[in-house]
Amino acid sequence: xxxxxxxxxxxFTLFGGSLFAATxxxxxxxxxxxxxxxxxxxxxxxxxxxxxxxGEGLGTIPENKDGVVYLNLRDYKSMVDLRLKNKSMxxxxxxxxxxxxxxxxxxxxxxxxxxxxxxxPIFASININQSGLSPxxxxxxxxxxxxxxxxxxxxxxxxxxxxxxxxxxxxxxxQGVLGVVLDVQLKLVKNKNLRRQAYRMSYSEYPTYLHxxxxxxxxxNATFARMDVAPGKQFLEDMYAVSYWVKDExxxxxxxxxxxxxxxxxxxxxxxxxxxxxxxxxxxxxxxLLGNAALHSKVTRADLLLRQVRxxxxxxxxxxxxxxxxxxxxxxxxxxxxxxDKKWALHQVSMHYLAKPSGLLLAPQQGDMLAINISVTKASxxxxxxxxxxxxxxxxxxxxxxxxxxxxxxxxDMAKLTSAYPKLSEFQRLRLKYDKDHLFASVLYPRxx
Numbered sequence: 001x002x003x004x005x006x007x008x009x010x011x012f013t014l015f016g017g018s019l020f021a022a023t024x025x026x027x028x029x030x031x032x033x034x035x036x037x038x039x040x041x042x043x044x045x046x047x048x049x050x051x052x053x054x055g056e057g058l059g060t061i062p063e064n065k066d067g068v069v070y071l072n073l074r075d076y077k078s079m080v081d082l083r084l085k086n087k088s089m090x091x092x093x094x095x096x097x098x099x100x101x102x103x104x105x106x107x108x109x110x111x112x113x114x115x116x117x118x119x120x121p122i123f124a125s126i127n128i129n130q131s132g133l134s135p136x137x138x139x140x141x142x143x144x145x146x147x148x149x150x151x152x153x154x155x156x157x158x159x160x161x162x163x164x165x166x167x168x169x170x171x172x173x174x175q176g177v178l179g180v181v182l183d184v185q186l187k188l189v190k191n192k193n194l195r196r197q198a199y200r201m202s203y204s205e206y207p208t209y210l211h212x213x214x215x216x217x218x219x220x221n222a223t224f225a226r227m228d229v230a231p232g233k234q235f236l237e238d239m240y241a242v243s244y245w246v247k248d249e250x251x252x253x254x255x256x257x258x259x260x261x262x263x264x265x266x267x268x269x270x271x272x273x274x275x276x277x278x279x280x281x282x283x284x285x286x287x288x289l290l291g292n293a294a295l296h297s298k299v300t301r302a303d304l305l306l307r308q309v310r311x312x313x314x315x316x317x318x319x320x321x322x323x324x325x326x327x328x329x330x331x332x333x334x335x336x337x338x339x340x341d342k343k344w345a346l347h348q349v350s351m352h353y354l355a356k357p358s359g360l361l362l363a364p365q366q367g368d369m370l371a372i373n374i375s376v377t378k379a380s381x382x383x384x385x386x387x388x389x390x391x392x393x394x395x396x397x398x399x400x401x402x403x404x405x406x407x408x409x410x411x412x413d414m415a416k417l418t419s420a421y422p423k424l425s426e427f428q429r430l431r432l433k434y435d436k437d438h439l440f441a442s443v444l445y446p447r448x449x
Contacts, residue, residue: 025049025067031094032075037150037180041439044069045154050441053123053176068441071180073123079103080183087188088145093123093181101305104188110301112187113143114222116352116371118305123181128405129173129362131320131354131371133222133304135214138354139363141172145185152179152435170430173362173406175442178434191302194221195247200287203227203237203332207325210353215368219246221301227332227349230280236336236349240287244304276345317376317386319393320405322354322364327400334396335374344389345380348373361427364403364420 027049029040044051050068076094083089084107091100098118101111114133115125124130125140126147137143146160149167161168171178201209206225214223221244228238323331339346350373357367364371376389394404394416403420418424 147184345377347375
């Protein structure tokens with residue numbers, strides 16, 4: 001990879017979108033409207049440059065590319081329409097999930113998909129096929145009715161399971177290499193009142209809890225769990241499982257935001273990165289908060305999405321793995337052994353349940369799996385040790401019949417990649433069919449392109 005510092009010199013502005021040079025052959029285009037996006041793609045095509053639409057990773061140019069056009073969609077976030085009768089809303093894809101939820105909440109509605117990261121743009125969630133907290137809607141595709149896609153040939157097509165099943169199966173997780181996602185039709189549901197139940201348990205009890213309490217339980221709107229990562233006897237053994245059940249459906253729920261509480265939680269989370277003692281204190285605080293029902297007595301589905309801690313801290317190395325529920329206990333045993341042996345300081349280990357299989361080409365799971373988020377503190381490792389973390393965890397996941405998120409790192413071993421994603425060859429054929437000239441590229445996962 002080649003890295004460059006960005007220039008701030010604006011070259012020109014088109015209909016609110018601005019284009020500026022990062023290097024003599026690399027450009028950033030800040031789009032605000034659909035015509036801005038079309039012009040940026042046309043500019044890239046005429047200049048024979050690749051287009052990258054990822055919201056992260058700016059500053060890195062793919063190898064063998066004579067410059068690229070980075071398409072920044074963060075300001076492409078207007079609401080197109082809201083259909084109360086049909087319970088859906090159409091928004092431009094640069095809008096974040098939390099921004100979309102704030103628009104729907106005054107009408108007593110909530111997003112069907114509850115993302116694990118509420119402050120991520122919708123296009124980015126589609127690019128990486130983000131998983132969520134609701135067992136009934138575990139992947140972002142479950143919360144989307146349709147969207148418009150700007151294809152490499154310059155045409156705009158409506159993408160949905162019924163109209164374009166081939167594109168629908170391939171677009172989620174494709175890192176943006178099949179085109180630019182424009183406006184998206186999101187599914188909405190009634191903003192229900194929820195009651196929260198938290199259970200402290202041993203990690204060995206968690207699979208039974210999922211199968212007895214969560215699986216096939218339509219009353220549970222969301223569920224997640226957190227492990228004790230503080231050094232000691234309970235390291236990766238003690239845990240809290242939290243679920244949100246429907247409560248008092250007839251009452252009219254109101255939106256309840258707690259910015260002060262969320263800011264305190266974020267500060268504690270970032271402070272705990274300093275060392276082992278801080279992580280021990282944080283877990284004691286988490287246990288007190290997670291186990292206190294009085295602090296969580298008034299929660300709605302919309303509030304649940306908006307109250308997520310939005311950390312801006314970039315120090316921990318955050319990786320996502322998908323493990324069959326039946327392999328959770330042995331996976332955690334091996335993770336514990338590896339972390340102790342290699343002296344990794346784990347900042348957080350959390351998980352949420354993916355209950356049903358998916359027909360998507362780049363779906364990480366075949367059903368009944370856990371998305372496990374693992375954060376490792378970089379400060380505790382040398383640069384060489386940091387580079388070792390992802391391959392070791394990937395091998396651990398694959399050895400337990402699991403998979404890994406494609407946006408985490410580039411895997412050079414194609415055998416491991418196809419083992420985790422057996423429909424990859426089908427996706428690559430689709431990629432060549434729609435973009436034979438490789439107009440679109442990916443920073444986060446170049447091998448897909």
